[in-house]
Amino acid sequence: MTTGHAEFDRFIDGFGELVTGGAILPAWSPDGKALAFLDGTPENRTGRLVDLESGENRPLFADVAVLRDAVRAATGQTPPGRGVPFEHIGFAGPRTLVAVVGTARLTVDLDSGEVVKLPAESPDDVHFGHADSVRRDPQKFLRTMPLTDPTPARELVSPDGSVFASTVDGNVVLRAVADNRTVPLTTDGTPEHEYRFDLVDPMLAMLGLGFPVCNWSPDGSRFAVHRVDNRGVHQSPQVHNLKREDEVVNRYHAQAGGRLERTTLHVLDVYGHDPVQLDLGDTTDIYPVHAAWLPDGAQLVVFLMSRDCRRAEVLLADAVTGATRSLFTEESETFVRIHHDVYFGKKIGLFLTPDGTRLLWLSERSGWKQLYLYDLDGTLIRQLTDGEWPVDYVHRVDGEYAYFTAHLDQDRPYDVHLARVPLAGGPVEQLSEQPGVHSAMFAPHGEVFVDTWSTPAEAPRSVLRRSDGSLVCELSAADTSRLNWVPPREFTAIAADGETELWGTLFFPVDFDETKQYPLIEHVYGGPQIAVAPHSFQGMFTTTAQALAQLGYVTFVVDGRGTPERSKAFHDVVYRDWAGGLVPDHAAVVEQLKARYAFLSEAKVGVTGHSWGGYSAFRLAAERPDVYTAAISSAPGFDPYSSVLYECYLGFPQTDAEAYREAALYPLADQLSAEFLIACGTIDHATWTDSVKMVDALIRAGKKHEFVLLSGQPHGYTSVHNSYFWRKAADFFRTHLTKENQ
Known part of the structure; x- marks a missing residue:
């Protein structure tokens, strides 16, 4: 294996493992007075304890050898x-930690x-479901979601x-x-007409990266669910070939212009009363979402979006009768929300103040994503934020402020900063300072938060x-x-319109030499629901690039x-013109990079992408063969x-x-x-x-190509198959981009 392949494997298998520290996982004490965290590698890991009032940051353990x-x-x-x-550590009390070593659970005073080693659980108790670890911990179940295979999820605990x-x-x-026994809350559901509820991964929620879900009422007496009617929706077959006999499984996969699953919203009563269906009218071609429970648990806020994403409505629903009233609507000439956000993540951009008013x-509506405050009569109280920069998302609301992330610095438009704005009106306060992408993890009481940031070049x-x-204190540097x-x-670089500034990130080999020539590879996505160029140390595409x-x-x-x-306006370029900005902009960037950097002036150019990146x-290759070689x-x-x-x-x-x-690609095969x-x-x-259709189109057009079949793999590949794919990709680019193979 060449040195290049060794470095490739080192980065593709564990770029994140080469850097330790910097980003921490906080454990907040139950009395709200302290923060504890671990830092460093397993070989020399340290622990720190921070007094949240004074800011004193000292070792968590006085003598690690004694510990x-x-x-x-x-x-x-x-x-x-x-x-x-x-x-990992957690607090079992104000001055007591709980941790695990091997299979042993410990407390540390x-x-x-x-x-103190906690008593080990009996294997029989674990097997029969009597042990605390079985009864009190959320267990896995298979959760169904739109378009995807059922995925493992964990149960949702009541308040x-x-x-x-x-x-x-x-x-x-x-x-x-x-007693670990289960009882059905509904009995009329079927795989074709099923009840579902939304979930946020507990780890993401703890890190402040998950989005709120609206299931349990505040008092735990009711449970909000949606019911999905898949009957008549197109089904795509999966053929599982790896067992002795082939197995065909059909997955619901709504197609453009075809029948969409019909979703209704319901409230279930844990004490046995009949389920209540919320009165939303005909929800054919509608995306409805439970948004929030009011504090008294008697009413819910509901979000509706039309199938074309151009109309959104907010309603208030009675949890007992199902009656609803409209609060306000918003319509747009283009999409009012990103479809993926609503369809998969229930990220709807709607937040309730703690008092529920x-x-x-x-x-x-202003041309930039901003925050607006409404009352429960649907009256606009005020616009809270304004400017030629977009809000990212709201992460906390208390009695006085809304705390949110935003792209506040338009000199660096993809930097993410934390800010707050008074609900009573007033200027936006930027709470983070250094350039880069910032994230925040608030203490449960909200009086302090961990601010973590990075740039592509700064850990x-x-x-x-x-x-x-x-600033209270420094916590960790990578x-x-x-x-x-x-x-x-x-x-x-400048977009094909000659005026819009585009932002990207360049990556280099470890032995990079400015005086040499290098082939250029673009790692592309281009889908309309996410920005992917890395502007933090471990951005979405960093590892592969x-x-x-x-x-x-x-x-x-x-x-x-x-x-x-x-x-x-930048986003709307995709509206009814899927590739309107794609090919012109990306090809223009390649041409500018080659003109700007001498080490790229003679570069052959390759491009690779997954999912919509594959599109x-x-x-790019079909329309601009003068730019892209492979x-x-x-x-x-x-x-x-x-x-x-x-x-x-x-x-x-x-x-x-x-x-x-x-937008169709098969006609471009020839x-x-x-x-x-x-x-x-x-x-x-x-x-x-x-993929099969494109292979056929290429064959009929007489175009040579390679096809890598990954047996038994879904949309995301297992580590073994992913490694195989990247070995094939490495060989492919070496053959077609490097001079020694020309």
């Missing part, structure tokens, strides 16, 4: 490494240093912790902590701030001593027009007719036929002259058919 001896005495095991022997909710065969069931609403750093943004690299560079660079390339990622996180890679499409979504995901941007095939014809490779999993019901 390790106490752990050894309590468990009979010698902990690995030389540092704090715990991977922070005052005396005493380590008082007495029961957990999950779904089985289309019905909601409750599992009691007291006002609503915060995200709107782009994460965390500090503790008060709610007004004032250790990059094991990272042998050339730092990435952010860059700007870094790894590809180690094979002897310069790689880059850029966001062209038609993507979010900028102005509404983009093919289209292209790889992984799990590619080639066909705009194949999925409901296109509708918010293209309209419907019945009414916007030209937009669909322009003009492909670049080298081309497709990779797809055989059970990816979303894109397998697209």
Whole structure:
């Protein structure tokens, strides 16, 4: 294996593991007075304890060697490494920690240093469901979601912790902590007409990265669910070939212009009263979402979005009768929300104040995403934020302020800062300072938060701030001593319109030499629901772009027009013109990079992308063979007719036929002259058919290409299959982009 492949494997398998610290996982004490966290590698891990009032930051354990001896005495095991022997910690009391070493659960008294091993659970108790770890911890169940395979999820605990909710065969069931037995909350659900509820991953919620869900009423007496009627919706087949006999499974996959699953909203009563269906009228071609419970648990706020995403309505619903009244609506000539946000994540941009009397609403009516405050009569009280910059999302609301992330610095438009604005009206206060992408994790009482930030070239750093943004203390800075690299560079280029500034990031091999020539590879996405160019240390596309660079390339990622996180006009370029900004902008960036940098002046250019990135890679290569020499499409979504995901941007095939014809890729097969490779999993019901159709189109057009079949793989590949795919990709680009193979 060449040095380049070794570096590729090092980055693709564990770029994040080469850097430790900087980003912390806080444990907040139950009395609200302290923050504890672990830092460093297992070999020399440390712990810190921060007094939230004074800001004193001191070692969590006075003597780590003594702690390790106490752990050894309590468990009979010698902990690995030389540092704090715990991977995670939590508080069991104001001065008591709970941790795990191997299979042993421990408590640590922070005052005396005493380590106590908690009694081990009986294997029989665990097997029969009597053990605390079974009864009191959320268990896994298979959750169904739109368009995807059922995925493992964890039960949702009630507010008082007495029961957990999950779904089985289309019905909601409750599992009691007291005896671990389950009872159905509904009995009329089926896989075709099923009850579902929304979930946020607990870890994401703890980190402040998950979005609120609205299921349990505040007192735990009611449970909000939606019921999905899949009958008549198109089904895509999955053929599972790896067992002795083939198995065919059909997955519901609504197609553009076809029948959409019909969703209704319901409130279930845990004491046995009949379910209540909320009166939303005919919800055919509507996306309804439970938004929030009012504090008294008697009413809910409901969000509705039309199938074309151009109209949103907010209603107030009575949880007992199901009656509703409209509060306000918003309509737009283009989409009012990003379809993925509503369809998959229930990220609806609607927030209730803690007293339940006002609503915060995200709107782009001004041309920039801003916050508006409404009362529960639907009257606009005031616009809270204003400016030529977009709000990202609201992360906390208290009695006085809304705390949110935003792209406040338009000199660096993809930087993310934390800010707050008074609900009573007033100027926006920026709470974070340094350039980069900031995230915040608030203490439960909201008086302090952990501010973590980074840039592509600067590893994460965390500090503790008060709610007004004032610095309490430094917490952690990343250790990059094991990272042998050339730092990435952010860059700007001009879009094909000749005036709009685009932002991207360049990545380099570890032995980069400005005096040499390098091939160039673009890692592309181009979908309208996310911006992907990394502007933090570990952005979405960082790992792959870094790894590809180690094979002897310069790689880059850029966001062209038609993507979010900028102005509404920047995003709307995609509306009814799927590739309107894609090919012109990305090709223009390549040409500018080659003209700007001598080390790229003679570069052959490759492009690779996954999912909608696979669409983009093919289209760039097919339409601009003068720019792109080789292209790889992984799990590619080639066909705009194949999925409901296109509708918010293209309209419907019945009414916007030209937009669909322009977006279709199969007709471009006969003009492909670049080298081309497709990779797809055989059970990816979303894109397998697209791949097969493109292969047929290329064969009929007499175009050579390579096809990598990944057996039994869905839209995301397992680590073994992913490694195989990237080895094929590395060989493909080496063959077609490097001089020695020409």
